[in-house]
Amino acid sequence: MKMNKFWVVWNPNAGAPTFRHPTREQALAEAERLAARNPNAAFVVLEALTVSRAKTVVTETLSEALPFRS
Numbered sequence: 001m002k003m004n005k006f007w008v009v010w011n012p013n014a015g016a017p018t019f020r021h022p023t024r025e026q027a028l029a030e031a032e033r034l035a036a037r038n039p040n041a042a043f044v045v046l047e048a049l050t051v052s053r054a055k056t057v058v059t060e061t062l063s064e065a066l067p068f069r070s
Helices: 024-037
Strands: 007-010 044-047
Touching: 007 024, 024 044
Parallel strands: none
Antiparallel strands: 007 044
């Protein structure tokens, strides 16, 4: 699955970002809008640079014998 580049706006004193902005300009506009409504808060525009995915899943058998069986 290909992921498109995106930006998020983050307030370090609040929760995690929840909206992906498709352009830097849209994220910057949102950061400025939020800053105007919250004069003492900081809003940081973050750019997604990379994505990592696991290609395989490994299942490991820990024990063949079940200790609670007789």
